[in-house]
Amino acid sequence: MRILKKLLRALAALVLVPVLLFEEWGWEPLARALGKLSRLAIWAHLESGLRALPPWAAVLAFLAPMLLLLPVKLLGLFLLGEGHAKSAVSLLLAAKLVGTATLAWLFQLLEPALMRIPVFARWYPRWKAWKDALLTIVRQSAPWRAVRSLKNSARRWWRSMRRTS
Numbered sequence: 001m002r003i004l005k006k007l008l009r010a011l012a013a014l015v016l017v018p019v020l021l022f023e024e025w026g027w028e029p030l031a032r033a034l035g036k037l038s039r040l041a042i043w044a045h046l047e048s049g050l051r052a053l054p055p056w057a058a059v060l061a062f063l064a065p066m067l068l069l070l071p072v073k074l075l076g077l078f079l080l081g082e083g084h085a086k087s088a089v090s091l092l093l094a095a096k097l098v099g100t101a102t103l104a105w106l107f108q109l110l111e112p113a114l115m116r117i118p119v120f121a122r123w124y125p126r127w128k129a130w131k132d133a134l135l136t137i138v139r140q141s142a143p144w145r146a147v148r149s150l151k152n153s154a155r156r157w158w159r160s161m162r163r164t165s
Contacts, residue, residue, distance in 0.1 A: 013134055016134075017134065017135075017138055020131055020134065020135060021135070021138070022096070022100070023100055023104075024135060026097070026100045026101070026104070027100065027104045028104070030097070030100055030101035030104050030105070031101065031104035031105045031107075031108050033101065034101050034102065034104075034105035035105060035108070047109060050106070050109045050110060051109055051110075051112075051113075053110065053113055054113065055113045055114065055116045055117045056117070057113075058110040058113035058114050059114065059117070059120075061106065061110060062103070062106050062107065062110055062114070065099060065102040065103060065106065066099065066103070069095050069098070069099050072091065072095045073092060073095050075091065076088045076089075076091040076092040076095065077092075079091065
């Protein structure tokens with residue numbers, strides 16, 4: 001039973017790592033990009049209304065974008081099934097980008113209300129600790145370090161090429 005549990009955890013981690021890495025990469029910059037819209041009066045009003053939501057209304061506000069994007073993602077899967085791979089992948093990537101941006105922005109606004117829900121307050125820190133530990137393991141791995149080194153070398157080469165042109 002222990003071996004099965006470890007195997008399932010490893011499989012879950014393997015499936016989640018690419019998603020977690022994408023969200024980790026995009027969370028802050030995408031939330032900041034959406035937050036810049038607060039310069040608009042209507043957007044600032046929306047943000048203040050979201051901040052004032054009670055805990056369970058905050059849950060609904062947080063889940064709404066996921067539910068709204070579900071038909072778009074299903075359309076992407078339909079397009080993939082119909083043989084329109086480029087359109088499907090483009091649509092799914094766009095939905096992932098918009099969804100991550102929206103959820104990151106919403107989470108920053110709604111976290112105080114969500115933390116007033118006992119089950120969320122108990123499980124979110126555990127989830128965050130597990131996610132951070134998993135991503136630390138990935139970032140310390142030899143393949144990650146090798147790709148990072150190649151990326152940094154390519155970036156230095158590109159900058160040197162731009163300076164000489």
